[in-house]
Amino acid sequence: MTSTAASTTELENFVRSLPKAELHLHIEGTLEPELIFALAARNGVALPYASVQALRAAYQFTNLQSFLDLYYAGASVLLAERDFYDMTMAYLRRAQADGVVHAEIMFDPQTHTVRGVPMETVFAGIARALREMRDTTGMSGCLLMSFLRHLSEQDAFDTLDAALPLRAQYADVWTGIGLDSGERGNPPEKFQRVYARCRELGFRLVAHAGEEGPAAYVRDALDLLHVERIDHGVRSEDDPALIQRLREQRIPLTVCPLSNLKLCVVDSLNQHNLARLLRQGLCITINSDDPAYFGGYLLENYLASAKALNLSREELATLAENSLHASFLPAARKQELVQRLRDGMGPARPNRGDEPA
Ligand SMILES: Nc1ncnc2[nH]cnc12
Numbered sequence: 001m002t003s004t005a006a007s008t009t010e011l012e013n014f015v016r017s018l019p020k021a022e023l024h025l026h027i028e029g030t031l032e033p034e035l036i037f038a039l040a041a042r043n044g045v046a047l048p049y050a051s052v053q054a055l056r057a058a059y060q061f062t063n064l065q066s067f068l069d070l071y072y073a074g075a076s077v078l079l080a081e082r083d084f085y086d087m088t089m090a091y092l093r094r095a096q097a098d099g100v101v102h103a104e105i106m107f108d109p110q111t112h113t114v115r116g117v118p119m120e121t122v123f124a125g126i127a128r129a130l131r132e133m134r135d136t137t138g139m140s141g142c143l144l145m146s147f148l149r150h151l152s153e154q155d156a157f158d159t160l161d162a163a164l165p166l167r168a169q170y171a172d173v174w175t176g177i178g179l180d181s182g183e184r185g186n187p188p189e190k191f192q193r194v195y196a197r198c199r200e201l202g203f204r205l206v207a208h209a210g211e212e213g214p215a216a217y218v219r220d221a222l223d224l225l226h227v228e229r230i231d232h233g234v235r236s237e238d239d240p241a242l243i244q245r246l247r248e249q250r251i252p253l254t255v256c257p258l259s260n261l262k263l264c265v266v267d268s269l270n271q272h273n274l275a276r277l278l279r280q281g282l283c284i285t286i287n288s289d290d291p292a293y294f295g296g297y298l299l300e301n302y303l304a305s306a307k308a309l310n311l312s313r314e315e316l317a318t319l320a321e322n323s324l325h326a327s328f329l330p331a332a333r334k335q336e337l338v339q340r341l342r343d344g345m346g347p348a349r350p351n352r353g354d355e356p357a
């Protein structure tokens with residue numbers, strides 16, 4: 001083995017060994033082409049692609065919308081409870097192999113209810129996989145039900161009303177609310193009232209902002225929607241006062257490097273601002289967004305970022321620790337996982353954050 005290959009394996013083992021939380025993950029974005037084809041065959045759904053290879057070859061995106069068009073089409077194979085279970089289980093197993101100890105999973109019920117899939121079917125399949133994984137392996141997870149921002153406020157209220165009767169039944173997993181889909185032209189203020197209602201109901205709140213949309217959307221997500229975390233947020237850098245606020249208030253950004261690359265938010269990974277923001281003291285976390293479409297799960301996102309941005313081992317451990325702090329886990333479990341991470345680093349940390357990994 002060459003020394004580069006050996007150090008790559010060592011780096012991979014190091015990152016895998018860090019207890020990590022995945023905080024920005026769309027479960028519909030974990031549908032691999034093979035599973036899309038298998039579910040299409042099982043459910044008798046016709047696909048406009050001749051093969052798995054042809055579908056994968058179509059994953060060439062120019063912006064967020066070009067991806068979303070394919071992503072919503074891919075989700076059309078999900079019809080039965082078992083489909084949602086299989087998809088979620090495949091993701092959880094994969095994430096666990098990457099060292100994920102806790103996953104906060106977004107799902108888009110409107111993508112399914114509009115096709116006639118009952119809300120209950122969506123919750124039941126995803127929750128069954130989460131519970132089974134928790135009970136058999138100890139890996140925890142929770143759900144962030146997300147509203148599609150290209151649809152109306154009324155549609156979001158209707159979705160909330162359709163889901164609320166299930167709340168008690170899924171209280172152990174349904175923790176929060178998210179906001180996703182096409183950002184430009186769909187500002188946070190459009191969902192101010194529905195978020196106010198969700199807040200009254202005691203849900204934890206997150207929202208996508210500053211992915212393609214301006215820094216002002218990040219500010220509005222904080223001030224109007226009262227979110228606790230920002231999904232993406234990379235455009236915040238256009239506003240130095242906002243960066244200062246994010247740093248001082250320790251507001252986590254759930255950054256998705258391979259997503260940003262695939263959707264042309266950045267031209268190359270070595271131009272990504274995550275390392276700069278981390279070094280300025282912001283609570284940056286690394287996540288995979290829609291890993292089946294963007295070429296990598298959580299481990300690949302850490303490794304690609306480490307290589308492109310010369311992240312030190314100390315910095316990689318800080319990213320993992322940030323993910324635990326920024327999660328919606330109970331404080332005691334957070335502490336336990338942070339301690340496990342620190343113990344795993346050993347008494348002498350591998351370096352002091354000033355050497356590349
Ligand atoms: N990266 C992303 N941005 C907005 N909405 C999404 N839905 C799935 N992935 C998304």
Ligand SMILES: [Zn+2]
Pocket residue numbers: 024025026180208231289
């Ligand atoms: Zn996302």
